[in-house]
Amino acid sequence: MQGLINDFLRQIIAIGIAVLGFFLERKQRFQIATFTTNQQKLRRRYGIASDSPVLTYGPEIEQRISSAARKLGHKAKFALTSGSTGRPKRLLYSKRRLNTLKRTYIDVFSRACRVLGIRRTSLYVFSSFTPDESLTTMLLDDRSLPSYFTTLQAPYRVQCDDSITGLVKEYGDAAVRLWLLTISNPGVLYSTNPSTIVSFLDETNRDWLRSRQLVKDWHERRDCFSDRLQKIAKRIDSRDSAERMAEIVASDSPLSLTSWAPNVRAYICWTGGYVKPFLDRLTQYLPRPRYQLIPMYSMSTETVETLTCYLGRKASFLPIAKDVLYEFIEEGKADEPSNLLTPAELQTGKNYSMVVSDAFGLRRYQTDDLFCCDGMTLGLPNLSFLRRRQLEYSFTGEKLTAEQLNIVFQRLRQQYPALFHTTFLTCIPCEPRGKRLPHYRILAVGTTRTVQDFSEECERHLCQLNVEYRSKRLSGRLGAVTFANVTTAEFSQHIAKSAHNSLETQFKFLPLYREVWCA
Numbered sequence: 001m002q003g004l005i006n007d008f009l010r011q012i013i014a015i016g017i018a019v020l021g022f023f024l025e026r027k028q029r030f031q032i033a034t035f036t037t038n039q040q041k042l043r044r045r046y047g048i049a050s051d052s053p054v055l056t057y058g059p060e061i062e063q064r065i066s067s068a069a070r071k072l073g074h075k076a077k078f079a080l081t082s083g084s085t086g087r088p089k090r091l092l093y094s095k096r097r098l099n100t101l102k103r104t105y106i107d108v109f110s111r112a113c114r115v116l117g118i119r120r121t122s123l124y125v126f127s128s129f130t131p132d133e134s135l136t137t138m139l140l141d142d143r144s145l146p147s148y149f150t151t152l153q154a155p156y157r158v159q160c161d162d163s164i165t166g167l168v169k170e171y172g173d174a175a176v177r178l179w180l181l182t183i184s185n186p187g188v189l190y191s192t193n194p195s196t197i198v199s200f201l202d203e204t205n206r207d208w209l210r211s212r213q214l215v216k217d218w219h220e221r222r223d224c225f226s227d228r229l230q231k232i233a234k235r236i237d238s239r240d241s242a243e244r245m246a247e248i249v250a251s252d253s254p255l256s257l258t259s260w261a262p263n264v265r266a267y268i269c270w271t272g273g274y275v276k277p278f279l280d281r282l283t284q285y286l287p288r289p290r291y292q293l294i295p296m297y298s299m300s301t302e303t304v305e306t307l308t309c310y311l312g313r314k315a316s317f318l319p320i321a322k323d324v325l326y327e328f329i330e331e332g333k334a335d336e337p338s339n340l341l342t343p344a345e346l347q348t349g350k351n352y353s354m355v356v357s358d359a360f361g362l363r364r365y366q367t368d369d370l371f372c373c374d375g376m377t378l379g380l381p382n383l384s385f386l387r388r389r390q391l392e393y394s395f396t397g398e399k400l401t402a403e404q405l406n407i408v409f410q411r412l413r414q415q416y417p418a419l420f421h422t423t424f425l426t427c428i429p430c431e432p433r434g435k436r437l438p439h440y441r442i443l444a445v446g447t448t449r450t451v452q453d454f455s456e457e458c459e460r461h462l463c464q465l466n467v468e469y470r471s472k473r474l475s476g477r478l479g480a481v482t483f484a485n486v487t488t489a490e491f492s493q494h495i496a497k498s499a500h501n502s503l504e505t506q507f508k509f510l511p512l513y514r515e516v517w518c519a
Contacts, residue, residue, distance in 0.1 A: 021114030120187025272385030
């Protein structure tokens with residue numbers, strides 16, 4: 001009975017989200033119409049002159065961030081970045097800025113649900129069970145159990161409760177996620193990194209009996225669980241949840257998502273950059289047309305870079321975040337003020353790095369994110385994220401680049417499509433303990449341990465592509481490439497942890513990492 005009541009209320013919430021989406025669309029159109037005027041105002045507000053230098057993250061930017069933080073006083077908070085830098089960057093946030101980001105997500109989600117006709121809007125976010133210093137954790141900083149209506153729409157929000165934390169310690173992440181999804185039966189899944197959903201589905205299929213254990217115990221002896229936990233389960237319950245649990249318990253082989261969360265119809269995740277192998281693997285679990293992929297807007301810890309704009313059902317990605325001044329530099333040109341372009345000056349088919357200014361210490365900050373202009377939408381560029389700019393590493397001057405590694409990885413995928421079509425490949429600089437030489441390690445993420453060693457093949461390709469690398473190998477200053485197969489879960493636990501971030505939050509998937517791992 002409670003499940004029926006909850007689902008009825010979810011339908012009312014979904015209607016409200018559709019109505020909100022309608023008005024937010026109109027608001028966005030007005031924002032686009034006044035974009036140029038607002039950018040001029042921001043240029044004056046932030047004191048950007050024609051000769052203001054383009055800056056990367058360093059002492060001057062850090063000083064500006066510190067100065068802005070002093071003005072905020074005790075309200076200042078800091079989020080740490082991840083990904084391509086050797087050490088995390090500290091970016092300034094305030095409560096007001098965090099609330100703006102939350103409203104931004106609500107805006108994008110509401111408009112997408114209305115335009116794409118998503119009827120069950122209840123959302124499950126694959127957020128981390130372990131708090132960290134990432135922006136995602138700051139946005140999901142629930143100190144106590146949210147309201148009943150909040151958890152109806154967003155059942156993942158119950159994960160802040162201590163009783164759920166206890167379940168994670170006893171049963172593991174996958175088992176708790178399976179239990180929550182089976183009870184709540186949401187309509188939309190969300191994960192910044194598609195690999196997080198892949199990792200969860202991989203684990204439930206690989207270790208089904210362990211993953212279903214919490215559901216089994218709950219179904220067979222629910223009274224043994226705490227009153228607090230039973231109250232939480234009642235809050236997020238949905239129609240026929242008991243029947244779905246019984247089906248899980250009765251099956252000793254893995255069941256698909258259609259059995260334990262049949263109302264899921266869409267999933268939202270990042271589609272830019274280097275995550276295509278994970279997206280391809282996701283379609284094996286979430287095949288079209290039953291499941292609809294909704295591309296996530298482009299966002300870094302530094303700023304929101306683009307937001308979705310729908311013309312009919314077609315999505316464009318426009319640089320229109322609130323209070324952000326956007327400028328661009330064409331790929332291949334120097335970071336000089338004379339090379340800066342406004343959004344309206346971009347040309348279709350060309351690549352540009354994004355430069356941003358804001359009220360939180362960023363002044364003509366070079367994000368080093370490279371976008372392709374795919375055309376103009378309502379007078380603004382439709383930007384698709386390509387890659388990180390100037391991503392390279394050197395032990396002894398070899399300057400191994402992400403572009404060179406991408407060529408190596410593409411050759412492997414072409415030669416061995418069955419092995420690497422849905423496998424994420426990356427490279428890490430490795431400095432072994434003892435007397436062994438520093439070298440590069442290629443990781444095949446998402447494969448089994450039975451895949452052969454491709455060290456010699458990777459080594460041959462790198463020597464062909466990079467003359468300095470070949471020279472350093474011949475002179476004995478660099479060791480040979482090593483190759484390793486790891487599961488997505490192992491990559492999450494070991495590599496992402498070394499980068500001081502959890503896989504579910506801000507960890508970026510790149511073809512090359514500049515942080516050295518010791519082995």
